[in-house]
Amino acid sequence: MAASVVVGSRDVGWSDVVAALGGSSDTIGQAAATKRIPRTLLAVVVGAALGLSGAVMQGVTRNPLADPGVLGINMGASLAVVVGIAWFGLFSATAIVWTAIVGAAGAAVFVYAVGSLGRGGATPLKLALAGTATSAALVSFITAIALPRGDIAESVQSWEIGGVGGATFDAIGTVLPFLLVGFAVSLLSARSLNSLALGDELAAGLGERVVLARGTAALGSVLLCGAATAVAGPIGFVGLVVPHLCRLLVGVDHRWLLPFSAIAGGCLLTASDIVGRIVARPSELDVGIVTALIGAPFFISIVRRQKVREL
Template sequence: MTTVASAPAAASTASLRRRSGRRRVLWVLVLAVAVAVICVLSVTFGNRTVDASQIIAGLTGDLTTTDAAAVARRVPRTILALLVGASLAVAGAVMQGVTRNPLADPQILGINGGASLAVVTGLAFFGVTSALGYIWLAMLGAALAALFVYTIGSLGRGGASPLKLALAGAATAVAFTSLISAILLPRIDVMSVFRFWQIGGVGGATTQNILLVLPFLAVGMVICVASAAALNALALGDDLATGLGQKVRTARLLSALGAVILCGAATAVAGPIGFVGLIVPHVCRLLVGPDHRWLLPVSALVGAGLLTVADVVGRVIARPQEVEVGVVTALIGAPFFIAIVRRQKMRAL
């Protein structure tokens, strides 16, 4: 009787899984098409709007017109926006999984600030001027900042709770910002180089920079995606994850390593861009659920599209000037952050 009774339930569960799988695949296809459309918009709009013929001329290397030359400059910018957006979104999803903290974000946890401080320190005091040097410094700064915030957030009763990590990260980010200002103010030469970089933007994208940072982003992305199953186990709690055969400490370290590499490399080429890693994972969970095997690739698509759209908006709303993409994401992300905090507070009551 038990076997007969359980057969319809098993069939129903299998049917739900198939429908869920089809829905996830559909979302991936829709998002992939949306990102492709956004890329076209990014190449089309800016200080001047170009038509299809000028886009083709710019892509084929025919730079005889101003519009075609503008297209050629926008292509690396679009590629960098896609890469940085995807990297920050995946890093945010991984951090939220590792810390089980819905407020985790490279900017809020001070990781972007640590990367920025390391780059500015290297430039001001050690004469580092190469793009590759910036990347290595940014990753080192991001790693040290992540370790510092987690250590501070783990002090006291209850260990590293979401609220303590958020507070430690926010305080650390403010401290890093103050230190960066203290380094830059007496050094006009350094300030002129990093004045716009500090805000966060992709306007300085070049093919050379993209090729330099691409291997680091690829390694970080592979580590994060390979950690998806471990992140699913960690979401169940350390005790249950250990019971399922997961090495909790190793899983956390590897996942965090991938996120730090993504944050550091992205910050080195685009500056400290905030809130992408906070917003995107929450939106993607509504689309495909909490399974990190789906959440991470979907977050990459949504993050790439979001940052590219923010860059286009920044180019269009203040023409002929530009608003850096870091400002646009902050305007979008700040209300979202407040909403998440209020939601978590209501749950705690």
């Protein structure tokens, strides 16, 4: 977080950071620090939300490929926001967050329903295929809605990439209550997810209400994903890689895995934002691009070492 405030297309001294914290923006350095402080906070909370959301999704579905991006939940939230803006004139920040959460929930239910069809129920492979197909379809719908609308097309296209560059304290304040509820619900689901990992029959035998436990955990994940997408766009890959990394560090106990996934997600997104500012000076790469560039080779290396089998 400290590096995120001082490093960028223009380096900022600590005296400027201190002055910015006091409300001053008289110099260029102080103005830069004033913009980077909310940007850093947004990167941390969005990264934590996506990392935790991915870990919960993988626990709920018992699917190592589960992720808000892979399952199409990010795109469901994005489509709902674009439809709300283009057709219903939704520009209120709170309305956009609620719309994104509804869209994320709808996409999650649809993908799980499609992935549950046929023999064997919702297998990891069927869920991944259903999510990928749904995500591709939703991207097409978003493009079809936004392109004819010249007044919103450019902003929608930029937002779809995913980034935290336009962060403000007002935007963080709007989305923070939704994220806090999502964090609380998800973290309180840790024991239930441990039981679900043993299988539905054994979890029920241990006294777990399987449907309620799975629904509650999924609700927390959808809240996190929808709120994060509303404020930063559909950033992918964080929720896929982070839980796998954290399992290698702390094991499969969700009481440890979930908080570590939140911390690691915040670290990954903040570090990716810093890299995006440095590699393309004086311009910058959106953090959604950088997370894919950083995360994909790392995830491939995990698969090549065959450690995913142990997860």
